[in-house]
Amino acid sequence: MAAALRTKRLLRELRQLKKTPSAHIALDATDSIDRWTVRLRGVKGTLYADEEFTLAFDFPATYPHEAPTVVFVGAVPVHPHIYSNGHICLSILYKYWCPVLTVDAICQSVLSMLSSCEKKSEPHH
Amino acid sequence: MSDDEFMLYDSDEACGFSDDDEAALALEDDGGNSSGTARRSQAPQTQGEYSADVGLGYDDGDDYMDGGEFEPVLGARGQRKPWEVDFKVYGPAGLSAKQRAMVERLEPLLALPQETTTLLLRCYFWKEEPLLEGLLTDREGTLAKAGLTEHPPAPRIESGDDGFVCEICYCDGPDESFLALWCGHRFCSDCYRTYLAGKVQEGESWRIRCAAPKCRTLVGLEPARLLLADDADMLARYEENLTRSFVNDLATFAWCPAPNCEYAVECQVPRSAWATTIPTVQCQCGKAFCFGCKLDDHMPAPCSLVERWMQKCRDDSETSNWIKANTKECIKCKSTIEKNGGCNHMTCRECRHEFCWVCMGPWSEHGQSFYSCNRFDEDSSKNARDSVSKSRAMLERYLHYFTRYNNHEQSARLARKLLTATEKNMEQIQREHTLSWIEVQFLSGAVDVLSMCRATLKWSYVLGYYMVSDNQKIIFENNQSDLEMATEQLNELVENPISEDGPSIEEFKRIVIDKTTYVKTRWETILADIVAGLQENRWQFETE
Numbered sequence: 301m302a303a304a305l306r307t308k309r310l311l312r313e314l315r316q317l318k319k320t321p322s323a324h325i326a327l328d329a330t331d332s333i334d335r336w337t338v339r340l341r342g343v344k345g346t347l348y349a350d351e352e353f354t355l356a357f358d359f360p361a362t363y364p365h366e367a368p369t370v371v372f373v374g375a376v377p378v379h380p381h382i383y384s385n386g387h388i389c390l391s392i393l394y395k396y397w398c399p400v401l402t403v404d405a406i407c408q409s410v411l412s413m414l415s416s417c418e419k420k421s422e423p424h425h
Numbered sequence: 426m427s428d429d430e431f432m433l434y435d436s437d438e439a440c441g442f443s444d445d446d447e448a449a450l451a452l453e454d455d456g457g458n459s460s461g462t463a464r465r466s467q468a469p470q471t472q473g474e475y476s477a478d479v480g481l482g483y484d485d486g487d488d489y490m491d492g493g494e495f496e497p498v499l500g501a502r503g504q505r506k507p508w509e510v511d512f513k514v515y516g517p518a519g520l521s522a523k524q525r526a527m528v529e530r531l532e533p534l535l536a537l538p539q540e541t542t543t544l545l546l547r548c549y550f551w552k553e554e555p556l557l558e559g560l561l562t563d564r565e566g567t568l569a570k571a572g573l574t575e576h577p578p579a580p581r582i583e584s585g586d587d588g589f590v591c592e593i594c595y596c597d598g599p600d601e602s603f604l605a606l607w608c609g610h611r612f613c614s615d616c617y618r619t620y621l622a623g624k625v626q627e628g629e630s631w632r633i634r635c636a637a638p639k640c641r642t643l644v645g646l647e648p649a650r651l652l653l654a655d656d657a658d659m660l661a662r663y664e665e666n667l668t669r670s671f672v673n674d675l676a677t678f679a680w681c682p683a684p685n686c687e688y689a690v691e692c693q694v695p696r697s698a699w700a701t702t703i704p705t706v707q708c709q710c711g712k713a714f715c716f717g718c719k720l721d722d723h724m725p726a727p728c729s730l731v732e733r734w735m736q737k738c739r740d741d742s743e744t745s746n747w748i749k750a751n752t753k754e755c756i757k758c759k760s761t762i763e764k765n766g767g768c769n770h771m772t773c774r775e776c777r778h779e780f781c782w783v784c785m786g787p788w789s790e791h792g793q794s795f796y797s798c799n800r801f802d803e804d805s806s807k808n809a810r811d812s813v814s815k816s817r818a819m820l821e822r823y824l825h826y827f828t829r830y831n832n833h834e835q836s837a838r839l840a841r842k843l844l845t846a847t848e849k850n851m852e853q854i855q856r857e858h859t860l861s862w863i864e865v866q867f868l869s870g871a872v873d874v875l876s877m878c879r880a881t882l883k884w885s886y887v888l889g890y891y892m893v894s895d896n897q898k899i900i901f902e903n904n905q906s907d908l909e910m911a912t913e914q915l916n917e918l919v920e921n922p923i924s925e926d927g928p929s930i931e932e933f934k935r936i937v938i939d940k941t942t943y944v945k946t947r948w949e950t951i952l953a954d955i956v957a958g959l960q961e962n963r964w965q966f967e968t969e
Contacts, residue, residue, distance in 0.1 A: 308595060365593075365619050365623055366623070392638075398636060398638045399616065399620055400638050
């Protein structure tokens with residue numbers, strides 16, 4: 301039941317993303333429904349303008365009731381809330397996850413996190 | 426200060442616990458009387474004058490919760506010792522009743538449905554005053570902030586319509602059933618159930634909000650019951666979380682820390698008073714603990730000192746003190762060296778550096794003058810020696826108190842063993858002297874007093890360790906040594922009861938009873954004095 305729900309939901313999200321793609325977000329071709337990679341392009345007029353990053357999504361069996369694991373792979377943006385191993389310190393991915401949130405919504409949140417950054421710096425350790 | 430700033434409970438209730446009640450309680454949640462008022466039972470029952478108004482002067486804003494259901498009882502005062510605080514023990518059923526009572530008291534004032542009132546109280550951590558203030562100044566805003574509405578419609582699971590899409594699983598159409606709270610966010614009942622169950626498993630209860638992002642609407646008990654109707658276990662867990670949060674949310678309530686104990690204790694001594702009043706409480710299960718720090722009973726040392734002491738005993742600071750006092754470091758490679766004999770010409774085993782133990786300077790500078798150091802009086806070596814002896818003195822001071830603290834702790838453990846031995850003794854005396862059971866109770870009574878004094882003595886050494894030496898401390902130490910001496914004498918008496926050439930049983934009994942009474946008096950004296958001193962700010966404690 302959980303697996304069926306997950307597949308149904310992910311297929312639907314996939315369709316929606318393809319039908320109405322959001323600006324700055326591009327879905328990479330994938331052969332597995334479990335792992336998606338999404339390319340983000342930094343918004344013009346921000347510190348990350350035209351930089352490109354890749355987010356990897358891993359969906360647990362209980363998705364969407366549990367949050368997907370989302371990390372940066374490849375080049376990691378220099379940002380106070382993003383660790384060099386790609387880990388993102390974003391509340392909606394952990395404590396404030398809510399099953400209504402989608403891949404698209406997560407990408408938007410990450411983008412707005414990047415856009416609102418005023419000074420590129422690494423996280424405090 | 427008015428009387429109702431204190432929680433004084435009906436003393437009759439204290440003994441309102443028959444064995445039957447207790448048994449019923451342990452077995453079932455809804456056993457009738459599950460709350461009892463208590464005062465530490467180990468406290469001796471001698472009469473003494475006590476006035477709550479003089480004794481404990483809390484002037485804290487935290488006392489809005491008393492009223493209605495608690496009646497201040499003047500009669501109880503005479504029995505309370507200066508070091509005792511009032512508290513009340515609640516079983517599961519008692520807790521529900523208490524919650525209900527708090528809601529019912531507020532209900533007519535708020536003119537809100539019971540469920541809304543309950544949730545509002547929970548949001549305000551059961552503090553009536555700020556809640557009422559919020560409602561009076563901005564009724565709508567206060568409710569909205571909490572995620573509530575004045576009169577929410579009864580929750581219903583409805584069938585979908587053509588426009589219905591569950592935002593979680595994307596199921597749609599009239600075949601699906603959904604639930605929407607008054608905020609209007611509709612989710613199919615399967616998703617809502619899974620969402621709720623997930624939160625319940627995380628330990629949540631009333632704080633669960635509508636599944637829509639950023640929506641503050643609280644789900645509440647009724648919708649939860651509706652959704653979890655087919656999952657009795659989950660519903661039970663939800664309700665358990667609710668009770669748990671009631672005790673956790675209220676500053677005046679705490680769970681008994683004993684393993685598997687399901688009682689909670691209410692104590693009105695506010696946090697701000699914990700430095701001067703030690704809120705020792707005793708659970709129905711027998712566990713005596715400090716309401717402040719939840720550690721085992723540590724009368725007569727205040728929580729802050731206990732915390733410092735435990736930390737001191739735990740960490741390695743004393744080991745390092747010893748190292749400081751007994752060893753030196755090689756100047757060159759920093760290896761720690763303990764000199765256990767031989768001359769002052771040291772050769773470091775690690776780096777082969779040669780130096781003088783007395784002045785720590787390199788040996789080469791000492792020329793051929795073996796075994797004597799003419800550089801001894803130089804300032805640098807003087808300073809080094811001073812710091813070593815200071816550190817040694819501090820260590821010795823600590824060890825003085827720690828040995829005694831530890832000794833009483835061990836003796837208390839032995840006293841428990843002694844109790845078993847005493848019980849055997851009592852049987853023996855009963856048989857040999859054809860006495861009744863009641864006539865040999867003086868022995869176990871003596872052992873009880875003994876354990877009590879050991880505990881007090883143990884913690885009094887923590888108090889002594891931090892107390893600044895002044896005239897007040899001399900008085901304290903006199904009391905302490907009086908009690909200690911008397912305790913040791915009583916211990917000796919009880920340990921070697923009857924011998925052939927000793928006193929007769931009647932004589933022995935008289936001696937033990939006399940000694941017990943004396944020890945108890947000493948115990949009361951020191952406790953009363955320490956507590957009074959705390960409240961009068963008479964003791965000066967060393968700060969770190």
